[in-house]
Amino acid sequence: MQAxxxxxxxxxxxxxxxxxxxxxxxxxxxxxxxxPEATEHTTIDIGQGVCGLAxxxxxxxxxxxxxxxxxxxxxxxxxxSEIVVxxxxxxxxxxxxxxxxxxxxxxxxxxxELLEVVARLLVNAxxxx
Ligand code: SME
Numbered sequence: 270m271q272a273x274x275x276x277x278x279x280x281x282x283x284x285x286x287x288x289x290x291x292x293x294x295x296x297x298x299x300x301x302x303x304x305p306e307a308t309e310h311t312t313i314d315i316g317q318g319v320c321g322l323a324x325x326x327x328x329x330x331x332x333x334x335x336x337x338x339x340x341x342x343x344x345x346x347x348x349x350s351e352i353v354v355x356x357x358x359x360x361x362x363x364x365x366x367x368x369x370x371x372x373x374x375x376x377x378x379x380x381x382e383l384l385e386v387v388a389r390l391l392v393n394a395x396x397x398x
């Protein structure tokens with residue numbers, strides 16, 4: 270998982286911070302990350318923040334402007350947009366990929382498609398059913 274977050278961040282210029290959270294005991298716990306600095310949000314309740322919203326709804330969330338999103342939990346002052354893609358094992362959300370960008374409206378349907386494939390590969394590789 271560390272290799273995956275490093276590869277994503279290295280390959281896409283506007284992926285400024287990339288993390289993988291895994292569900293543990295009903296909470297999202299940061300398992301791997303790559304970026305310029307650590308986040309203080311290493312544990313997030315399901316339903317809290319954009320991360321918790323994606324986990325609760327089991328759907329990818331794209332936020333074009335984090336400053337305009339009520340649920341947003343701020344990690345880095347320079348972040349302007351965010352995408353959160355759930356890791357689904359069957360009907361269960363077992364974690365997610367969370368990416369912050371310093372550019373507004375950075376994430377498009379292409380990012381969603383790419384990251385949903387990466388999410389499926391991660392689940393199949395590490396958490397086969
Ligand atoms: N912004 C996230 C919190 C995690 S940090 O982006 C690393 C949220 O709103 O849930």
